[in-house]
Amino acid sequence: MSEKKIPYKIYxxxxxxxxxxxxxxxxxxxxxxxxxxxxxxxxxxxxxLEAVFCKELxxxxxxxxxxxFEIPQEIRDFYKMYRPSPLVRAYCLEEKLQxxxxxxxxxxxxxxxxxxxxxSAIAQAYYAKCQGLKGxxxxxxxxxxxxxxxxxxxxxxxxxxxxxxxxxxxxxPFRREVMKVYGSSVTPSPSxxxxxxxxxxxxxxxxxxxxxxxxxxxxxxxxxxxxYRYVLGSVLNQVMLHQSIIGMESKIAMxxxxxxxxxxxxxxxxGSNLGGxxxxxxxxxxxGEADYRFIAVEPASCPSFTRGKFAYDFCDTGMVCPLAKMxxxxxxxxxxxxxxxxxxxxxxxxxxxxxxxxxxMEAVSVNQTDVFAAAEDFARVEGILPAPESAxxxxxxxxxxxxxxxxxxxxxxxxxxxxxxxxxxVAYEKYHNGEMKSVIPSDEDIARSLAQLPQVK
Ligand SMILES: *Cc1c(COP(=O)(O)O)cnc(C)c1O
Numbered sequence: 001m002s003e004k005k006i007p008y009k010i011y012x013x014x015x016x017x018x019x020x021x022x023x024x025x026x027x028x029x030x031x032x033x034x035x036x037x038x039x040x041x042x043x044x045x046x047x048x049l050e051a052v053f054c055k056e057l058x059x060x061x062x063x064x065x066x067x068x069f070e071i072p073q074e075i076r077d078f079y080k081m082y083r084p085s086p087l088v089r090a091y092c093l094e095e096k097l098q099x100x101x102x103x104x105x106x107x108x109x110x111x112x113x114x115x116x117x118x119x120s121a122i123a124q125a126y127y128a129k130c131q132g133l134k135g136x137x138x139x140x141x142x143x144x145x146x147x148x149x150x151x152x153x154x155x156x157x158x159x160x161x162x163x164x165x166x167x168x169x170x171x172x173p174f175r176r177e178v179m180k181v182y183g184s185s186v187t188p189s190p191s192x193x194x195x196x197x198x199x200x201x202x203x204x205x206x207x208x209x210x211x212x213x214x215x216x217x218x219x220x221x222x223x224x225x226x227x228y229r230y231v232l233g234s235v236l237n238q239v240m241l242h243q244s245i246i247g248m249e250s251k252i253a254m255x256x257x258x259x260x261x262x263x264x265x266x267x268x269x270x271g272s273n274l275g276g277x278x279x280x281x282x283x284x285x286x287x288g289e290a291d292y293r294f295i296a297v298e299p300a301s302c303p304s305f306t307r308g309k310f311a312y313d314f315c316d317t318g319m320v321c322p323l324a325k326m327x328x329x330x331x332x333x334x335x336x337x338x339x340x341x342x343x344x345x346x347x348x349x350x351x352x353x354x355x356x357x358x359x360x361m362e363a364v365s366v367n368q369t370d371v372f373a374a375a376e377d378f379a380r381v382e383g384i385l386p387a388p389e390s391a392x393x394x395x396x397x398x399x400x401x402x403x404x405x406x407x408x409x410x411x412x413x414x415x416x417x418x419x420x421x422x423x424x425x426v427a428y429e430k431y432h433n434g435e436m437k438s439v440i441p442s443d444e445d446i447a448r449s450l451a452q453l454p455q456v457k
Pocket of ligand 1: 273
């Protein structure tokens with residue numbers, strides 16, 4: 001099909017929408033390492049995990065073999081409210097860059113929560129509801145996950161208790177109020193409502209909190225409240241499974257026009273959007289059917305892949321969660337106040353970590369000020385105001401397209417545009433006022449944090 005026929009936006013009809021999620025692990029030779037019980041060093045059993053997570057989600061978490069999971073009708077109906085998300089051919093950006101590269105992006109910001117996180121939030125809330133639970137607890141950093149989960153719980157009539165990292169709670173009152181619109185209760189973390197919160201407050205009075213600490217509080221609340229379970233918006237296998245909807249839609253849309261990406265790029269916090277975007281393409285690569293380059297983009301302030309260690313570590317600061325084998329900077333690592341809040345997690349999905357360790361994926365880290373410059377250039381030509389997290393992928397895609405300009409290669413680039421930046425305008429303001437810094441941890445900072453990794457027998 002001739003190139004001109006490719007529209008600015010490729011949509012799918014309802015009939016063309018994926019009916020299944022794809023589980024990348026089914027095609028991996030080296031499976032991701034299991035979650036371990038920090039007490040015994042043994043793999044977590046389904047029974048142990050079910051004390052914390054919903055039963056059906058535990059089954060998905062532990063399933064390394066089933067390639068396709070049917071998406072329940074109720075979830076597909078909810079997806080129809082905001083999906084398919086558009087796959088955009090970035091003609092204007094190509095023109096601006098004067099590149100022979102063909103650039104596509106999958107835009108996940110077209111829903112009120114403003115990011116891809118709703119794809120997994122509705123799935124997790126649905127399985128909680130099916131189990132007959134009263135509600136769920138969770139943490140939120142920048143607020144995207146908490147907002148997405150609030151929307152999903154509001155829709156299904158589930159109670160939702162969100163622990164919001166204190167500095168975000170204070171700096172992002174709008175996010176907080178959106179969650180309340182959907183009926184959630186929002187508690188600044190660390191709080192006096194949990195043992196772990198009280199302990200952290202006693203040890204570090206005046207702390208503005210961290211994601212790891214909020215996770216500990218949410219888990220404690222879930223396991224100590226009857227009828228509640230904990231849900232997590234990234235990192236876990238189940239989340240990547242739900243996010244495969246991003247990649248499945250992208251692949252169906254590209255196949256429709258006979259387009260094959262050469263390189264696929266996504267920002268990586270805990271790895272869920274990237275894992276979801278690349279899933280069906282990585283599956284082809286793992287099965288030897290096609291080849292693609294995959295690039296994870298992370299902030300230089302929190303460089304889990306590029307400077308972390310592949311080891312078992314806690315997922316939370318309070319050390320109450322199971323151990324996951326992943327690229328990590330250490331669960332005590334406190335990243336600088338980078339504005340891409342969604343990318344400030346110390347670890348990385350164990351599935352993506354295994355793929356990276358096995359050489360199937362690349363990773364780069366980028367500076368915050370360069371990210372905001374790329375975000376603005378993008379907004380001016382493509383119209384969308386990107387979330388700072390998403391702008392990491394923009395920057396890497398633009399760099400790739402500029403290289404094509406030099407070499408004359410007509411590469412096809414696909415990147416994930418995970419969300420919008422309306423709630424990040426304080427960050428944009430700092431950038432405009434020249435107050436934004438790119439803080440990069442020293443080797444000593446990272447070594448000090450990694451020295452605290454748990455010993456695993
Ligand atoms: C949470 C978030 C991310 C990072 O999370 P992943 O699990 O790595 O995908 C990226 N972009 C946006 C807009 C987010 O809200």
